Amino acid sequence: MTSSSVVAVIPAAGIGSRMQADRPKQYLTLQGKTILEHTVEILLNHHAIDYLVIAISPHDTYFPSLAIANNPKVKVVEGGNERADSVLNAVNTLPENTWALVHDAARPCVSTHDITQLLTVMDNEQVAGGILASRVRDTMKRGADSQAANANFPTVLHTESRENLWHALTPQLFPTTLLKNALYDGLAAGASITDEASAIEYSGHKVALIDSDPANIKITHPGDLPLADFYLHQRQKAQSECE
Ligand SMILES: Nc1ccn([C@@H]2O[C@H](COP(=O)(O)OP(=O)(O)OP(=O)(O)O)[C@@H](O)[C@H]2O)c(=O)n1
Numbered sequence: 001m002t003s004s005s006v007v008a009v010i011p012a013a014g015i016g017s018r019m020q021a022d023r024p025k026q027y028l029t030l031q032g033k034t035i036l037e038h039t040v041e042i043l044l045n046h047h048a049i050d051y052l053v054i055a056i057s058p059h060d061t062y063f064p065s066l067a068i069a070n071n072p073k074v075k076v077v078e079g080g081n082e083r084a085d086s087v088l089n090a091v092n093t094l095p096e097n098t099w100a101l102v103h104d105a106a107r108p109c110v111s112t113h114d115i116t117q118l119l120t121v122m123d124n125e126q127v128a129g130g131i132l133a134s135r136v137r138d139t140m141k142r143g144a145d146s147q148a149a150n151a152n153f154p155t156v157l158h159t160e161s162r163e164n165l166w167h168a169l170t171p172q173l174f175p176t177t178l179l180k181n182a183l184y185d186g187l188a189a190g191a192s193i194t195d196e197a198s199a200i201e202y203s204g205h206k207v208a209l210i211d212s213d214p215a216n217i218k219i220t221h222p223g224d225l226p227l228a229d230f231y232l233h234q235r236q237k238a239q240s241e242c243e
């Protein structure tokens with residue numbers, strides 16, 4: 001296993017508009033802790049991660065009151081307008097000879113096992129890096145929106161093949177310098193960069209897909225909260241049974 005240093009980058013500067021809550025969703029509480037604290041703790045407790053850089057909004061009034069704000073292994077940078085901007089601001093602070101493990105603050109249910117599986121890409125010269133992913137299980141439809149369909153609802157254009165179709169999750173793990181340059185170039189070219197792999201693909205490099213637990217959901221809409229709460233409760237139960 002390579003001895004390169006791994007730094008976790010946590011984009012946590014979003015406003016959570018789709019959650020329609022009274023605060024940014026990363027500060028909603030599940031199992032007695034904020035979603036951000038759950039996410040930070042799973043990364044802080046991973047033996048291979050040296051420290052964390054969290055991108056938070058310049059308007060964030062919640063972070064300073066959390067205990068993690070005083071953790072010496074937690075650094076903070078200012079987030080940007082889009083997720084990719086927040087990630088680039090954080091990656092710009094990392095030393096060149098490191099790997100950046102980028103993980104959404106909104107994904108508190110990721111497992112230590114899956115993070116460890118992802119780290120194996122560091123020793124694989126066939127790929128630039130890798131991402132946690134889960135195979136699509138449903139039939140996938142390409143739709144036309146209601147205006148185009150001249151109906152009261154979107155309608156089906158056609159069924160997409162779901163063969164080799166994956167949900168991209170996070171963490172996503174790449175050499176810091178490669179990721180920094182890929183993000184900068186992709187954003188400068190106006191490419192659609194919705195995850196780190198998009199930028200790496202745009203720069204022409206190969207990305208490994210690490211099949212992982214679909215319980216690693218991104219908390220986005222109100223309906224995601226009870227499901228994430230269930231997964232976190234199951235994880236805590238499993239941990240207490242091991243102690
Ligand atoms: N300018 C931004 C936008 C998003 N994020 C972070 O990127 C992750 C995934 O983004 P998303 O789920 O879209 O979060 P929000 O942008 O907050 O949600 P919404 O799109 O509903 O506003 C989240 O942890 C979010 O805090 C960020 O750091 N900086």
Ligand SMILES: C[C@](O)(CO)[C@H](O)COP(=O)(O)O
Pocket residue numbers: 083104167168169170194195196218
């Ligand atoms: C990075 C990501 O979580 C991978 O699925 C996703 O692209 C984030 O998208 P969002 O619109 O910023 O939530």
